[in-house]
Amino acid sequence: MTSTAPAPIDTGWPPPPFLAPTAPLVGTDGVRRFHGLSYARTPGYRPCLLDVHVPAARGAVPAVVWIHGGGWLDGDRRYPPPTVPVELLHGAVLGAGLALVCVDYRHSLEAPFPAQLHDVKAAVRYVRRHAGLLGIDPERIGAWGESAGGHLAALAGLVRADSHGAALEGREGVQDEDSSVRAVVDWYGVSEIEPLLGQSPLPPLPGEPPYPNPITALLGDAEADLRGRARAASPVTYAGATTPPPFLLVHGREDRVVPFDQSESLERALSRAGGAVTLRAVEGADHIFLGSAEVPAVVAESVDFLRHHLTV
Template identity: 70%
Template sequence: MTQSLPTELDLGWPPPPFLAPQPPLVGEDGVRHFEGITYATTPGYRPRLLDVHVPATDEPVPAVVWIHGGGWLEGDRRYPPPTVPVDLLHGSVLQAGLALVCIDYRHSLEAPFPAQLHDVKAALRYLRRFADGLGIDADRIGVWGESAGGHLAALAGLVSPDGPDGTALEGATGVRDEDSAVRAVVDWYGVSELVSLLSHPLPPSPADVEYPNPFTALLGGTADQLPELARAASPVTYAGAAAPPSFLLVHGTADELVPYSQSEVLAEALERAGGDVTLQPVDGADHIFLGAADVTPIVAASVAFLARHLGV
Protein backbone atom coordinates (compact mmCIF):
# COMPACT_ATOMS: atom_id res chain seq x y z
CA MET A 1 0.00 0.00 0.00
CA THR A 2 1.50 3.31 -1.04
CA GLN A 3 0.53 6.75 0.18
CA SER A 4 -0.53 7.69 -3.36
CA LEU A 5 -3.44 5.24 -3.34
CA PRO A 6 -6.63 7.02 -2.18
CA THR A 7 -8.47 5.38 0.69
CA GLU A 8 -12.01 5.67 2.04
CA LEU A 9 -12.34 8.55 4.49
CA ASP A 10 -12.40 7.55 8.13
CA LEU A 11 -15.26 9.77 9.20
CA GLY A 12 -14.89 8.97 12.87
CA TRP A 13 -18.45 7.80 13.50
CA PRO A 14 -20.45 4.70 12.62
CA PRO A 15 -22.05 4.50 9.18
CA PRO A 16 -25.71 5.49 8.99
CA PRO A 17 -28.19 2.73 9.79
CA PHE A 18 -29.10 0.64 6.78
CA LEU A 19 -32.70 -0.44 6.93
CA ALA A 20 -34.11 -3.73 5.79
CA PRO A 21 -35.64 -3.62 2.31
CA GLN A 22 -39.26 -2.56 2.01
CA PRO A 23 -41.81 -5.11 0.71
CA PRO A 24 -41.22 -5.82 -2.98
CA LEU A 25 -43.39 -5.25 -5.99
CA VAL A 26 -44.59 -8.63 -7.26
CA GLY A 27 -45.13 -9.15 -10.98
CA GLU A 28 -47.79 -11.29 -12.58
CA ASP A 29 -45.13 -13.97 -13.03
CA GLY A 30 -44.43 -13.98 -9.29
CA VAL A 31 -41.01 -12.32 -9.64
CA ARG A 32 -40.30 -10.03 -6.69
CA HIS A 33 -38.75 -6.64 -7.47
CA PHE A 34 -36.98 -4.64 -4.75
CA GLU A 35 -36.14 -1.37 -6.47
CA GLY A 36 -33.99 1.60 -5.52
CA ILE A 37 -32.56 0.26 -2.25
CA THR A 38 -29.90 2.53 -0.72
CA TYR A 39 -26.96 0.28 0.10
CA ALA A 40 -24.29 2.91 0.82
CA THR A 41 -23.96 6.61 1.50
CA THR A 42 -21.01 8.98 1.70
CA PRO A 43 -21.36 12.65 2.71
CA GLY A 44 -21.27 14.86 -0.37
CA TYR A 45 -22.12 12.07 -2.86
CA ARG A 46 -25.36 10.68 -4.22
CA PRO A 47 -26.59 7.56 -2.42
CA ARG A 48 -25.69 4.31 -4.13
CA LEU A 49 -28.69 2.22 -5.10
CA LEU A 50 -29.37 -1.36 -6.06
CA ASP A 51 -32.30 -3.33 -7.44
CA VAL A 52 -33.00 -6.97 -6.60
CA HIS A 53 -35.13 -9.24 -8.81
CA VAL A 54 -35.97 -12.61 -7.25
CA PRO A 55 -37.63 -15.50 -9.09
CA ALA A 56 -40.94 -16.90 -7.87
CA THR A 57 -39.99 -19.41 -5.20
CA ASP A 58 -40.29 -19.71 -1.43
CA GLU A 59 -36.72 -21.00 -1.08
CA PRO A 60 -33.63 -18.76 -0.83
CA VAL A 61 -31.90 -18.58 -4.21
CA PRO A 62 -28.33 -17.76 -5.27
CA ALA A 63 -27.72 -14.19 -6.39
CA VAL A 64 -25.79 -12.65 -9.28
CA VAL A 65 -24.60 -9.05 -8.89
CA TRP A 66 -24.61 -7.24 -12.25
CA ILE A 67 -22.05 -4.40 -12.56
CA HIS A 68 -22.60 -2.06 -15.51
CA GLY A 69 -19.92 -0.68 -17.79
CA GLY A 70 -19.33 2.79 -19.21
CA GLY A 71 -15.61 3.45 -18.83
CA TRP A 72 -16.14 4.19 -15.11
CA LEU A 73 -17.48 7.53 -16.40
CA GLU A 74 -21.13 6.75 -17.10
CA GLY A 75 -23.64 3.91 -17.19
CA ASP A 76 -26.74 2.89 -15.31
CA ARG A 77 -27.50 -0.17 -13.20
CA ARG A 78 -30.78 -0.72 -15.06
CA TYR A 79 -29.30 -1.20 -18.52
CA PRO A 80 -26.81 -3.64 -20.06
CA PRO A 81 -24.80 -2.55 -23.14
CA PRO A 82 -26.93 -1.72 -26.21
CA THR A 83 -25.96 -5.00 -27.87
CA VAL A 84 -27.64 -7.00 -25.08
CA PRO A 85 -31.43 -6.57 -24.65
CA VAL A 86 -32.56 -5.99 -21.06
CA ASP A 87 -35.18 -8.75 -21.32
CA LEU A 88 -32.56 -11.23 -22.52
CA LEU A 89 -30.16 -10.53 -19.66
CA HIS A 90 -32.76 -10.31 -16.88
CA GLY A 91 -34.91 -13.13 -18.21
CA SER A 92 -32.00 -15.53 -18.64
CA VAL A 93 -30.82 -15.03 -15.06
CA LEU A 94 -34.27 -15.35 -13.50
CA GLN A 95 -35.25 -18.37 -15.60
CA ALA A 96 -32.11 -20.12 -14.38
CA GLY A 97 -33.37 -19.80 -10.79
CA LEU A 98 -30.98 -17.00 -9.86
CA ALA A 99 -31.73 -13.63 -8.31
CA LEU A 100 -30.36 -10.63 -10.22
CA VAL A 101 -28.92 -7.69 -8.29
CA CYS A 102 -28.11 -4.55 -10.32
CA ILE A 103 -25.95 -1.95 -8.59
CA ASP A 104 -24.82 1.64 -9.02
CA TYR A 105 -21.32 2.79 -8.10
CA ARG A 106 -19.53 6.12 -8.05
CA HIS A 107 -18.16 7.23 -11.41
CA SER A 108 -14.54 8.24 -11.74
CA LEU A 109 -15.14 12.01 -11.91
CA GLU A 110 -17.15 11.74 -8.70
CA ALA A 111 -14.34 9.89 -6.94
CA PRO A 112 -11.22 8.09 -8.21
CA PHE A 113 -10.35 4.46 -7.64
CA PRO A 114 -10.80 2.63 -5.28
CA ALA A 115 -14.18 4.28 -4.57
CA GLN A 116 -15.80 2.12 -7.26
CA LEU A 117 -14.54 -1.10 -5.69
CA HIS A 118 -15.54 0.13 -2.24
CA ASP A 119 -19.10 0.48 -3.55
CA VAL A 120 -19.15 -3.01 -5.06
CA LYS A 121 -17.86 -4.47 -1.82
CA ALA A 122 -20.44 -2.49 0.15
CA ALA A 123 -23.21 -3.87 -2.05
CA LEU A 124 -22.03 -7.43 -1.40
CA ARG A 125 -21.94 -6.82 2.33
CA TYR A 126 -25.42 -5.29 2.22
CA LEU A 127 -26.80 -8.35 0.44
CA ARG A 128 -25.40 -10.63 3.12
CA ARG A 129 -26.80 -8.47 5.93
CA PHE A 130 -30.31 -8.56 4.46
CA ALA A 131 -30.26 -11.85 2.58
CA ASP A 132 -33.17 -13.31 4.52
CA GLY A 133 -35.47 -10.39 3.76
CA LEU A 134 -34.50 -10.43 0.09
CA GLY A 135 -34.96 -14.18 -0.32
CA ILE A 136 -31.39 -14.89 -1.40
CA ASP A 137 -28.81 -17.38 -0.18
CA ALA A 138 -25.98 -15.42 1.43
CA ASP A 139 -23.53 -18.27 0.83
CA ARG A 140 -24.08 -18.37 -2.95
CA ILE A 141 -23.28 -15.01 -4.53
CA GLY A 142 -21.51 -14.33 -7.82
CA VAL A 143 -20.61 -11.20 -9.77
CA TRP A 144 -20.98 -10.43 -13.48
CA GLY A 145 -19.74 -7.26 -15.11
CA GLU A 146 -19.08 -5.81 -18.53
CA SER A 147 -16.21 -3.50 -19.51
CA ALA A 148 -15.60 -1.22 -16.49
CA GLY A 149 -17.98 -3.50 -14.61
CA GLY A 150 -15.95 -6.53 -15.67
CA HIS A 151 -12.86 -4.90 -14.19
CA LEU A 152 -14.71 -4.30 -10.93
CA ALA A 153 -16.16 -7.82 -10.92
CA ALA A 154 -12.67 -9.29 -11.28
CA LEU A 155 -11.37 -7.15 -8.43
CA ALA A 156 -14.35 -8.10 -6.26
CA GLY A 157 -13.45 -11.73 -6.78
CA LEU A 158 -9.73 -11.32 -6.08
CA VAL A 159 -9.42 -8.67 -3.38
CA SER A 160 -9.97 -9.72 0.22
CA PRO A 161 -9.24 -7.94 3.49
CA ASP A 162 -6.46 -10.47 4.17
CA GLY A 163 -4.69 -9.91 0.84
CA PRO A 164 -2.32 -7.20 -0.47
CA ASP A 165 -3.80 -3.74 0.17
CA GLY A 166 -6.92 -5.61 1.23
CA THR A 167 -8.07 -3.33 4.03
CA ALA A 168 -7.77 -0.18 1.90
CA LEU A 169 -9.48 -1.82 -1.09
CA GLU A 170 -12.30 -3.31 0.97
CA GLY A 171 -13.40 0.15 2.08
CA ALA A 172 -15.49 1.20 5.04
CA THR A 173 -18.59 2.53 3.33
CA GLY A 174 -22.00 1.00 3.98
CA VAL A 175 -22.47 -2.17 6.02
CA ARG A 176 -19.09 -3.06 7.50
CA ASP A 177 -19.33 -6.28 9.45
CA GLU A 178 -20.16 -8.77 6.70
CA ASP A 179 -18.12 -10.82 4.23
CA SER A 180 -17.73 -9.56 0.65
CA ALA A 181 -16.42 -12.79 -0.90
CA VAL A 182 -18.00 -14.26 -4.04
CA ARG A 183 -18.07 -17.79 -5.47
CA ALA A 184 -17.90 -17.02 -9.19
CA VAL A 185 -16.97 -14.18 -11.54
CA VAL A 186 -18.08 -13.52 -15.11
CA ASP A 187 -15.94 -10.80 -16.66
CA TRP A 188 -17.01 -9.53 -20.08
CA TYR A 189 -14.12 -7.70 -21.82
CA GLY A 190 -12.88 -6.05 -18.64
CA VAL A 191 -9.56 -4.34 -18.04
CA SER A 192 -7.08 -6.60 -16.24
CA GLU A 193 -3.74 -4.77 -16.44
CA LEU A 194 -3.96 -0.98 -16.46
CA VAL A 195 -0.28 -0.05 -16.69
CA SER A 196 0.02 -0.91 -20.40
CA LEU A 197 -3.31 0.78 -21.17
CA LEU A 198 -2.03 4.17 -20.04
CA SER A 199 -0.32 4.45 -23.47
CA HIS A 200 -2.96 2.51 -25.43
CA PRO A 201 -4.52 4.59 -28.26
CA LEU A 202 -8.25 5.07 -27.77
CA PRO A 203 -10.87 4.91 -30.53
CA PRO A 204 -12.14 8.38 -31.55
CA SER A 205 -15.02 9.78 -29.52
CA PRO A 206 -18.28 10.77 -31.23
CA ALA A 207 -18.03 14.19 -32.84
CA ASP A 208 -20.49 15.79 -30.41
CA VAL A 209 -19.05 14.29 -27.21
CA GLU A 210 -15.74 15.05 -25.52
CA TYR A 211 -14.63 12.19 -23.29
CA PRO A 212 -11.74 12.31 -20.85
CA ASN A 213 -9.30 9.44 -20.98
CA PRO A 214 -11.16 6.75 -19.00
CA PHE A 215 -8.02 5.16 -17.58
CA THR A 216 -6.39 8.30 -16.20
CA ALA A 217 -9.78 9.61 -15.01
CA LEU A 218 -10.27 6.43 -13.01
CA LEU A 219 -6.87 6.63 -11.36
CA GLY A 220 -6.60 10.34 -10.54
CA GLY A 221 -3.23 11.41 -9.20
CA THR A 222 -0.32 13.11 -10.94
CA ALA A 223 1.56 11.81 -13.98
CA ASP A 224 4.38 10.36 -11.89
CA GLN A 225 1.88 8.54 -9.66
CA LEU A 226 -0.05 6.90 -12.51
CA PRO A 227 2.05 3.72 -12.92
CA GLU A 228 1.75 2.78 -9.25
CA LEU A 229 -1.95 3.72 -9.15
CA ALA A 230 -2.49 1.62 -12.28
CA ARG A 231 -0.79 -1.35 -10.68
CA ALA A 232 -2.97 -1.02 -7.58
CA ALA A 233 -6.14 -0.91 -9.73
CA SER A 234 -5.22 -3.94 -11.89
CA PRO A 235 -6.87 -7.33 -11.20
CA VAL A 236 -3.67 -9.17 -12.26
CA THR A 237 -1.94 -7.64 -9.24
CA TYR A 238 -4.17 -9.79 -7.01
CA ALA A 239 -4.46 -12.89 -9.19
CA GLY A 240 -2.27 -14.88 -6.82
CA ALA A 241 -4.81 -14.53 -4.02
CA ALA A 242 -5.49 -17.66 -2.00
CA ALA A 243 -8.46 -19.70 -3.26
CA PRO A 244 -9.76 -17.31 -5.94
CA PRO A 245 -13.34 -17.89 -7.13
CA SER A 246 -14.06 -19.54 -10.48
CA PHE A 247 -13.67 -17.15 -13.43
CA LEU A 248 -15.26 -16.97 -16.88
CA LEU A 249 -13.61 -14.36 -19.13
CA VAL A 250 -15.47 -13.51 -22.36
CA HIS A 251 -13.80 -11.11 -24.78
CA GLY A 252 -14.04 -10.10 -28.43
CA THR A 253 -10.85 -10.82 -30.36
CA ALA A 254 -11.16 -7.55 -32.31
CA ASP A 255 -11.77 -5.29 -29.29
CA GLU A 256 -10.16 -1.91 -30.03
CA LEU A 257 -10.93 -0.29 -26.68
CA VAL A 258 -9.86 -3.07 -24.31
CA PRO A 259 -7.60 -5.47 -26.24
CA TYR A 260 -8.32 -9.20 -26.09
CA SER A 261 -4.84 -9.63 -24.61
CA GLN A 262 -6.16 -8.09 -21.38
CA SER A 263 -8.23 -11.21 -20.71
CA GLU A 264 -5.39 -13.47 -21.84
CA VAL A 265 -3.08 -11.88 -19.26
CA LEU A 266 -5.59 -12.40 -16.44
CA ALA A 267 -6.34 -15.98 -17.51
CA GLU A 268 -2.63 -16.81 -17.51
CA ALA A 269 -2.12 -15.24 -14.08
CA LEU A 270 -5.05 -17.15 -12.61
CA GLU A 271 -3.85 -20.42 -14.14
CA ARG A 272 -0.37 -19.90 -12.67
CA ALA A 273 -1.99 -19.43 -9.27
CA GLY A 274 -3.94 -22.66 -9.67
CA GLY A 275 -7.27 -20.93 -10.18
CA ASP A 276 -10.28 -22.28 -12.08
CA VAL A 277 -10.53 -20.04 -15.16
CA THR A 278 -12.16 -20.31 -18.59
CA LEU A 279 -11.31 -17.86 -21.39
CA GLN A 280 -13.99 -17.67 -24.08
CA PRO A 281 -13.01 -15.65 -27.19
CA VAL A 282 -15.70 -14.12 -29.38
CA ASP A 283 -14.13 -14.24 -32.81
CA GLY A 284 -14.10 -10.95 -34.69
CA ALA A 285 -16.13 -9.04 -32.09
CA ASP A 286 -15.25 -5.53 -30.98
CA HIS A 287 -16.05 -3.96 -27.61
CA ILE A 288 -19.54 -4.74 -26.22
CA PHE A 289 -19.55 -7.67 -28.71
CA LEU A 290 -20.15 -5.40 -31.71
CA GLY A 291 -19.88 -7.59 -34.78
CA ALA A 292 -20.91 -10.78 -33.00
CA ALA A 293 -23.53 -12.67 -35.02
CA ASP A 294 -25.71 -13.38 -31.99
CA VAL A 295 -25.24 -12.45 -28.34
CA THR A 296 -27.85 -14.95 -27.10
CA PRO A 297 -25.42 -17.89 -26.80
CA ILE A 298 -22.89 -15.61 -25.06
CA VAL A 299 -25.48 -14.68 -22.45
CA ALA A 300 -26.63 -18.30 -22.13
CA ALA A 301 -23.09 -19.57 -21.55
CA SER A 302 -22.47 -16.90 -18.90
CA VAL A 303 -25.70 -17.71 -17.05
CA ALA A 304 -24.98 -21.45 -17.26
CA PHE A 305 -21.50 -20.87 -15.77
CA LEU A 306 -22.97 -18.89 -12.87
CA ALA A 307 -25.76 -21.39 -12.26
CA ARG A 308 -23.28 -24.25 -12.19
CA HIS A 309 -20.86 -22.59 -9.79
CA LEU A 310 -23.59 -21.20 -7.54
CA GLY A 311 -25.18 -24.61 -7.18
CA VAL A 312 -28.50 -24.25 -8.97
Protein backbone atom coordinates in the same frame (compact mmCIF):
# COMPACT_ATOMS: atom_id res chain seq x y z
CA MET B 1 -41.41 19.70 41.49
CA THR B 2 -39.40 17.62 39.08
CA SER B 3 -39.08 18.24 35.38
CA THR B 4 -38.59 15.73 32.66
CA ALA B 5 -36.33 16.55 29.76
CA PRO B 6 -38.09 16.29 26.39
CA ALA B 7 -37.24 13.29 24.29
CA PRO B 8 -34.67 14.08 21.60
CA ILE B 9 -36.10 14.74 18.18
CA ASP B 10 -35.04 12.31 15.46
CA THR B 11 -34.04 14.65 12.65
CA GLY B 12 -32.83 11.89 10.37
CA TRP B 13 -29.41 13.54 10.23
CA PRO B 14 -26.79 12.37 9.70
CA PRO B 15 -28.34 9.78 7.38
CA PRO B 16 -27.55 6.11 8.06
CA PRO B 17 -24.81 4.58 5.90
CA PHE B 18 -27.38 2.26 4.30
CA LEU B 19 -31.14 1.65 4.39
CA ALA B 20 -32.90 -1.69 4.92
CA PRO B 21 -34.99 -3.11 2.06
CA THR B 22 -38.60 -2.04 1.77
CA ALA B 23 -41.42 -4.34 0.67
CA PRO B 24 -40.95 -5.67 -2.87
CA LEU B 25 -43.21 -5.29 -5.84
CA VAL B 26 -44.49 -8.72 -6.86
CA GLY B 27 -45.30 -9.28 -10.52
CA THR B 28 -47.83 -11.62 -12.04
CA ASP B 29 -44.89 -13.93 -12.77
CA GLY B 30 -44.14 -14.15 -9.05
CA VAL B 31 -40.85 -12.25 -9.38
CA ARG B 32 -40.17 -10.01 -6.39
CA ARG B 33 -38.53 -6.71 -7.32
CA PHE B 34 -36.83 -4.33 -4.91
CA HIS B 35 -36.09 -1.04 -6.69
CA GLY B 36 -33.64 1.69 -5.70
CA LEU B 37 -32.31 0.32 -2.41
CA SER B 38 -29.66 2.59 -0.85
CA TYR B 39 -26.78 0.26 -0.04
CA ALA B 40 -24.24 2.98 0.81
CA ARG B 41 -24.47 6.67 1.66
CA THR B 42 -21.34 8.81 1.69
CA PRO B 43 -21.56 12.54 2.57
CA GLY B 44 -21.03 14.67 -0.52
CA TYR B 45 -22.03 11.94 -2.99
CA ARG B 46 -25.32 10.67 -4.36
CA PRO B 47 -26.54 7.52 -2.58
CA CYS B 48 -25.39 4.28 -4.19
CA LEU B 49 -28.42 2.28 -5.30
CA LEU B 50 -29.14 -1.29 -6.29
CA ASP B 51 -32.13 -3.23 -7.62
CA VAL B 52 -32.89 -6.83 -6.69
CA HIS B 53 -34.98 -9.22 -8.81
CA VAL B 54 -35.80 -12.53 -7.10
CA PRO B 55 -37.51 -15.37 -8.98
CA ALA B 56 -40.54 -17.13 -7.56
CA ALA B 57 -39.03 -20.01 -5.59
CA ARG B 58 -39.28 -21.96 -2.37
CA GLY B 59 -36.50 -20.94 -0.04
CA ALA B 60 -33.46 -18.74 -0.58
CA VAL B 61 -31.87 -18.63 -4.03
CA PRO B 62 -28.31 -17.86 -5.24
CA ALA B 63 -27.66 -14.33 -6.47
CA VAL B 64 -25.69 -12.71 -9.27
CA VAL B 65 -24.39 -9.17 -8.79
CA TRP B 66 -24.48 -7.41 -12.19
CA ILE B 67 -21.95 -4.56 -12.59
CA HIS B 68 -22.48 -2.22 -15.55
CA GLY B 69 -19.80 -0.86 -17.85
CA GLY B 70 -19.17 2.63 -19.19
CA GLY B 71 -15.45 3.31 -18.82
CA TRP B 72 -15.88 3.77 -15.04
CA LEU B 73 -17.31 7.24 -15.76
CA ASP B 74 -20.69 6.46 -17.30
CA GLY B 75 -23.37 3.79 -17.24
CA ASP B 76 -26.43 2.84 -15.20
CA ARG B 77 -27.42 -0.27 -13.26
CA ARG B 78 -30.70 -0.52 -15.19
CA TYR B 79 -29.20 -0.85 -18.66
CA PRO B 80 -26.91 -3.54 -20.09
CA PRO B 81 -24.86 -2.65 -23.20
CA PRO B 82 -27.03 -1.96 -26.27
CA THR B 83 -26.11 -5.33 -27.77
CA VAL B 84 -27.72 -7.15 -24.81
CA PRO B 85 -31.47 -6.49 -24.41
CA VAL B 86 -32.64 -6.07 -20.81
CA GLU B 87 -35.23 -8.79 -21.35
CA LEU B 88 -32.52 -11.22 -22.47
CA LEU B 89 -30.24 -10.59 -19.50
CA HIS B 90 -32.95 -10.55 -16.83
CA GLY B 91 -34.91 -13.40 -18.35
CA ALA B 92 -31.86 -15.67 -18.58
CA VAL B 93 -30.78 -15.09 -14.98
CA LEU B 94 -34.24 -15.36 -13.42
CA GLY B 95 -35.12 -18.31 -15.64
CA ALA B 96 -32.13 -20.17 -14.22
CA GLY B 97 -33.49 -19.73 -10.69
CA LEU B 98 -30.97 -17.04 -9.76
CA ALA B 99 -31.63 -13.64 -8.23
CA LEU B 100 -30.23 -10.64 -10.10
CA VAL B 101 -28.72 -7.71 -8.16
CA CYS B 102 -27.96 -4.68 -10.39
CA VAL B 103 -25.68 -2.11 -8.76
CA ASP B 104 -24.64 1.46 -9.39
CA TYR B 105 -21.27 2.73 -8.18
CA ARG B 106 -19.50 6.08 -8.01
CA HIS B 107 -18.12 7.13 -11.37
CA SER B 108 -14.46 8.02 -11.66
CA LEU B 109 -15.03 11.79 -12.05
CA GLU B 110 -16.92 11.67 -8.76
CA ALA B 111 -14.16 9.72 -7.01
CA PRO B 112 -11.13 7.88 -8.40
CA PHE B 113 -10.21 4.26 -7.76
CA PRO B 114 -10.67 2.43 -5.39
CA ALA B 115 -14.06 4.10 -4.77
CA GLN B 116 -15.69 1.91 -7.44
CA LEU B 117 -14.41 -1.29 -5.84
CA HIS B 118 -15.42 -0.04 -2.40
CA ASP B 119 -18.97 0.41 -3.67
CA VAL B 120 -19.18 -3.03 -5.30
CA LYS B 121 -17.93 -4.64 -2.10
CA ALA B 122 -20.41 -2.60 -0.06
CA ALA B 123 -23.20 -3.87 -2.32
CA VAL B 124 -22.17 -7.50 -1.72
CA ARG B 125 -22.04 -6.90 2.04
CA TYR B 126 -25.47 -5.26 1.92
CA VAL B 127 -26.98 -8.25 0.12
CA ARG B 128 -25.48 -10.58 2.72
CA ARG B 129 -26.76 -8.48 5.63
CA HIS B 130 -30.31 -8.44 4.25
CA ALA B 131 -30.31 -11.84 2.53
CA GLY B 132 -33.20 -13.09 4.67
CA LEU B 133 -35.44 -10.16 3.69
CA LEU B 134 -34.44 -10.45 0.05
CA GLY B 135 -34.87 -14.22 -0.24
CA ILE B 136 -31.20 -14.77 -1.17
CA ASP B 137 -28.76 -17.41 0.03
CA PRO B 138 -25.86 -15.36 1.50
CA GLU B 139 -23.38 -18.18 0.88
CA ARG B 140 -24.02 -18.32 -2.87
CA ILE B 141 -23.28 -14.94 -4.46
CA GLY B 142 -21.46 -14.45 -7.76
CA ALA B 143 -20.33 -11.37 -9.74
CA TRP B 144 -20.84 -10.62 -13.44
CA GLY B 145 -19.72 -7.45 -15.16
CA GLU B 146 -19.07 -6.03 -18.60
CA SER B 147 -16.20 -3.75 -19.63
CA ALA B 148 -15.52 -1.49 -16.61
CA GLY B 149 -17.92 -3.72 -14.72
CA GLY B 150 -15.94 -6.79 -15.81
CA HIS B 151 -12.82 -5.20 -14.33
CA LEU B 152 -14.68 -4.57 -11.06
CA ALA B 153 -16.18 -8.06 -11.01
CA ALA B 154 -12.69 -9.52 -11.38
CA LEU B 155 -11.42 -7.38 -8.52
CA ALA B 156 -14.42 -8.38 -6.37
CA GLY B 157 -13.44 -12.00 -6.92
CA LEU B 158 -9.74 -11.52 -6.20
CA VAL B 159 -9.45 -8.84 -3.53
CA ARG B 160 -10.07 -10.27 -0.05
CA ALA B 161 -10.43 -8.23 3.12
CA ASP B 162 -8.12 -10.53 5.08
CA SER B 163 -5.38 -10.26 2.44
CA HIS B 164 -5.54 -6.65 1.30
CA GLY B 165 -7.06 -4.73 4.22
CA ALA B 166 -9.33 -1.71 4.49
CA ALA B 167 -7.60 0.22 1.70
CA LEU B 168 -9.39 -1.90 -0.92
CA GLU B 169 -12.30 -3.14 1.19
CA GLY B 170 -13.65 0.34 1.95
CA ARG B 171 -15.72 1.67 4.83
CA GLU B 172 -18.95 2.34 2.95
CA GLY B 173 -22.30 0.89 4.01
CA VAL B 174 -22.49 -2.43 5.89
CA GLN B 175 -19.23 -3.29 7.65
CA ASP B 176 -19.48 -6.60 9.46
CA GLU B 177 -20.20 -8.89 6.49
CA ASP B 178 -18.04 -10.79 4.02
CA SER B 179 -17.59 -9.19 0.57
CA SER B 180 -16.27 -12.25 -1.27
CA VAL B 181 -18.01 -13.91 -4.23
CA ARG B 182 -18.04 -17.58 -5.28
CA ALA B 183 -17.76 -17.19 -9.06
CA VAL B 184 -16.97 -14.44 -11.58
CA VAL B 185 -18.00 -13.75 -15.17
CA ASP B 186 -15.86 -11.02 -16.72
CA TRP B 187 -16.94 -9.73 -20.13
CA TYR B 188 -14.06 -7.89 -21.89
CA GLY B 189 -12.78 -6.19 -18.75
CA VAL B 190 -9.38 -4.55 -18.32
CA SER B 191 -7.06 -6.78 -16.29
CA GLU B 192 -3.67 -5.05 -16.57
CA ILE B 193 -3.81 -1.25 -16.70
CA GLU B 194 -0.14 -0.35 -16.93
CA PRO B 195 0.24 -1.29 -20.65
CA LEU B 196 -2.76 0.93 -21.43
CA LEU B 197 -1.45 4.14 -19.86
CA GLY B 198 -0.42 5.62 -23.21
CA GLN B 199 -3.56 4.57 -25.05
CA SER B 200 -5.54 7.43 -26.61
CA PRO B 201 -9.26 7.65 -25.84
CA LEU B 202 -11.76 7.04 -28.61
CA PRO B 203 -12.54 10.11 -30.75
CA PRO B 204 -15.83 11.85 -29.84
CA LEU B 205 -18.97 11.22 -31.84
CA PRO B 206 -19.96 14.02 -34.27
CA GLY B 207 -21.35 16.96 -32.31
CA GLU B 208 -20.34 15.47 -28.95
CA PRO B 209 -17.75 16.95 -26.54
CA PRO B 210 -14.41 15.14 -26.15
CA TYR B 211 -14.65 12.01 -24.02
CA PRO B 212 -12.35 11.95 -20.98
CA ASN B 213 -9.59 9.39 -20.98
CA PRO B 214 -11.14 6.55 -18.92
CA ILE B 215 -7.81 5.31 -17.53
CA THR B 216 -6.67 8.78 -16.44
CA ALA B 217 -10.06 9.48 -14.88
CA LEU B 218 -10.04 6.17 -13.00
CA LEU B 219 -6.56 6.65 -11.53
CA GLY B 220 -6.95 10.34 -10.68
CA ASP B 221 -5.06 13.46 -11.66
CA ALA B 222 -1.96 13.05 -9.49
CA GLU B 223 1.24 12.56 -11.48
CA ALA B 224 3.10 10.81 -8.65
CA ASP B 225 3.45 7.03 -8.90
CA LEU B 226 1.04 6.65 -11.81
CA ARG B 227 2.34 3.17 -12.61
CA GLY B 228 1.99 2.11 -8.99
CA ARG B 229 -1.64 3.23 -8.98
CA ALA B 230 -2.19 1.39 -12.26
CA ARG B 231 -0.88 -1.82 -10.72
CA ALA B 232 -3.04 -1.31 -7.63
CA ALA B 233 -6.14 -1.08 -9.86
CA SER B 234 -5.27 -4.16 -11.96
CA PRO B 235 -6.87 -7.56 -11.28
CA VAL B 236 -3.68 -9.42 -12.32
CA THR B 237 -1.95 -7.86 -9.30
CA TYR B 238 -4.13 -9.90 -6.94
CA ALA B 239 -4.50 -13.13 -8.90
CA GLY B 240 -1.93 -15.03 -6.84
CA ALA B 241 -2.75 -13.75 -3.35
CA THR B 242 -5.27 -16.52 -2.61
CA THR B 243 -6.87 -19.35 -4.56
CA PRO B 244 -9.25 -17.50 -6.89
CA PRO B 245 -12.89 -18.45 -7.40
CA PRO B 246 -13.89 -19.94 -10.78
CA PHE B 247 -13.67 -17.39 -13.61
CA LEU B 248 -15.30 -17.22 -17.03
CA LEU B 249 -13.66 -14.61 -19.28
CA VAL B 250 -15.53 -13.67 -22.48
CA HIS B 251 -13.92 -11.28 -24.96
CA GLY B 252 -14.38 -10.23 -28.57
CA ARG B 253 -11.36 -11.20 -30.64
CA GLU B 254 -11.50 -7.86 -32.54
CA ASP B 255 -12.10 -5.60 -29.52
CA ARG B 256 -10.66 -2.16 -30.32
CA VAL B 257 -11.41 -0.63 -26.91
CA VAL B 258 -10.08 -3.30 -24.53
CA PRO B 259 -7.59 -5.50 -26.41
CA PHE B 260 -8.23 -9.25 -26.35
CA ASP B 261 -4.83 -9.83 -24.78
CA GLN B 262 -6.13 -8.22 -21.59
CA SER B 263 -8.23 -11.33 -20.96
CA GLU B 264 -5.36 -13.55 -22.04
CA SER B 265 -3.18 -11.89 -19.40
CA LEU B 266 -5.75 -12.54 -16.67
CA GLU B 267 -6.23 -16.12 -17.82
CA ARG B 268 -2.48 -16.76 -17.45
CA ALA B 269 -2.36 -15.13 -14.01
CA LEU B 270 -5.36 -17.11 -12.74
CA SER B 271 -3.97 -20.37 -14.12
CA ARG B 272 -0.63 -19.78 -12.38
CA ALA B 273 -2.56 -19.24 -9.13
CA GLY B 274 -4.29 -22.60 -9.50
CA GLY B 275 -7.68 -21.15 -10.34
CA ALA B 276 -10.32 -22.70 -12.58
CA VAL B 277 -10.54 -20.28 -15.52
CA THR B 278 -12.07 -20.44 -18.98
CA LEU B 279 -11.40 -17.88 -21.71
CA ARG B 280 -14.12 -17.76 -24.37
CA ALA B 281 -13.15 -15.82 -27.50
CA VAL B 282 -16.01 -14.37 -29.54
CA GLU B 283 -14.69 -14.43 -33.08
CA GLY B 284 -15.14 -11.29 -35.17
CA ALA B 285 -16.60 -9.32 -32.25
CA ASP B 286 -15.61 -5.79 -31.30
CA HIS B 287 -16.24 -4.21 -27.88
CA ILE B 288 -19.66 -5.04 -26.35
CA PHE B 289 -19.72 -7.92 -28.88
CA LEU B 290 -20.50 -5.59 -31.77
CA GLY B 291 -20.56 -7.45 -35.07
CA SER B 292 -21.39 -10.82 -33.50
CA ALA B 293 -24.58 -12.87 -33.73
CA GLU B 294 -23.49 -14.92 -30.72
CA VAL B 295 -24.82 -12.63 -27.99
CA PRO B 296 -27.75 -14.90 -26.95
CA ALA B 297 -25.38 -17.88 -26.81
CA VAL B 298 -22.82 -15.91 -24.78
CA VAL B 299 -25.52 -14.84 -22.30
CA ALA B 300 -26.72 -18.44 -21.99
CA GLU B 301 -23.16 -19.74 -21.43
CA SER B 302 -22.49 -17.07 -18.80
CA VAL B 303 -25.70 -17.82 -16.90
CA ASP B 304 -25.06 -21.57 -17.08
CA PHE B 305 -21.54 -21.03 -15.67
CA LEU B 306 -22.92 -19.02 -12.75
CA ARG B 307 -25.82 -21.41 -12.12
CA HIS B 308 -23.40 -24.34 -12.02
CA HIS B 309 -20.95 -22.74 -9.61
CA LEU B 310 -23.60 -21.20 -7.36
CA THR B 311 -25.85 -24.22 -7.02
CA VAL B 312 -23.39 -27.11 -6.61
